[in-house]
Amino acid sequence: MLLSHTELLDLVDQRVIQNTTHDNVNGASIDVRLGATLLIERLYPSDQRPIVNLAARESPVLIPKPLDLYNGWVLEPGDFVLAATVETFHLPNDLCCEFKLKSSVARSGIEHSLAGWGDPGWSDATLTLELRNTLQHQALRLEPGMKIGQVIFWRLNTPVPDNASYSKRGQYNGQKLPQPSKGIR
Numbered sequence: 001m002l003l004s005h006t007e008l009l010d011l012v013d014q015r016v017i018q019n020t021t022h023d024n025v026n027g028a029s030i031d032v033r034l035g036a037t038l039l040i041e042r043l044y045p046s047d048q049r050p051i052v053n054l055a056a057r058e059s060p061v062l063i064p065k066p067l068d069l070y071n072g073w074v075l076e077p078g079d080f081v082l083a084a085t086v087e088t089f090h091l092p093n094d095l096c097c098e099f100k101l102k103s104s105v106a107r108s109g110i111e112h113s114l115a116g117w118g119d120p121g122w123s124d125a126t127l128t129l130e131l132r133n134t135l136q137h138q139a140l141r142l143e144p145g146m147k148i149g150q151v152i153f154w155r156l157n158t159p160v161p162d163n164a165s166y167s168k169r170g171q172y173n174g175q176k177l178p179q180p181s182k183g184i185r
Contacts, residue, residue, distance in 0.1 A: 003153040004028050011153065016095065018088040029100070029150035032085040035126060036144040038065045038073055039082040039178045059181040072143035075110075075133040082178035084126040086145065091166070093120045094159040099127055101149045109135035112149070120156060121165030125175045127151070 003011070008025045011017055017030060024031040039062035044050065052058045062082060067073050075081060091097065099116025106112075113130035129148065133140050142148075162168060171182050 001155045001157075002028060003155060007155075008153065011095075016090050016092070017151070018090070020087050024147075026150065029152045030087075031102070031147050031150050032087045032099070032127065034067075034129075034142060034144055034146050034148040035084040035086050035177070036067050036069075037084065037177050038067060038142070039063065039180060040065045040073075041080060054181075057182070062180050064177070067142065067144040069144060072141045072146075075131070075140045075142055077133055077135050077137060077139065080130070080132045081142075082180060083129045083131055083142070083148070084175070084178040085129070085148070086126070087151075088124065088126055088176075089118055089122060090124060091118055091120055091122045092159070093162065093165050093167075094156045095153055096120050096156065097151045097153045099129065099149050099151050102147055105148055109133055109138070109140055110148075116149075116151075118151075119166035119170065120160040121167035122170055123167055123173050125173055126177070128172070128175065128178045 005025060005027050008030055009022055012020055012022060020030060042061040042063050052060050097118040101110060101112050111132045111134045115130055116127060172179055
């Protein structure tokens with residue numbers, strides 16, 4: 001069951017989602033904001049470009065970049081970054097969530113790579129976002145604290161058993177900054 005406004009207010013009050021207020025609660029979602037650190041791709045000369053073997057659990061080389069409070073980060077056409085939300089999540093075993101871009105952000109040319117899912121039991125973590133500027137001729141400025149998206153929450157009919165919960169099986173619990181891939185398991 002998709003949660004609505006009153007139930008979302010309860011989640012904020014119960015601290016299932018932290019670092020937010022009732023002002024960020026919409027009819028069926030909670031707005032989330034861009035955190036203060038990005039992971040940007042390391043640049044290589046074209047003749048030295050590495051190949052990342054995902055099957056071997058390798059990850060691209062990404063460099064942490066704190067966002068300038070006043071100037072943010074300029075995302076050039078085609079550029080890809082990992083970002084994180086300001087908000088921290090503590091999902092019980094009967095709740096999951098899904099990230100969606102704010103429509104105005106998407107209509108400006110930002111694309112999110114659809115990996116914004118929080119499984120039941122995912123806890124003490126910010127949501128890592130995979131963002132790309134899809135425009136061909138214009139750069140886009142990202143600023144810390146800007147509303148970047150919204151999270152919708154789903155209540156499960158029955159809770160996930162503890163041994164199947166993300167709290168036991170997940171690899172991204174406790175993350176506070178954007179996290180690169182830890183490899184395909």
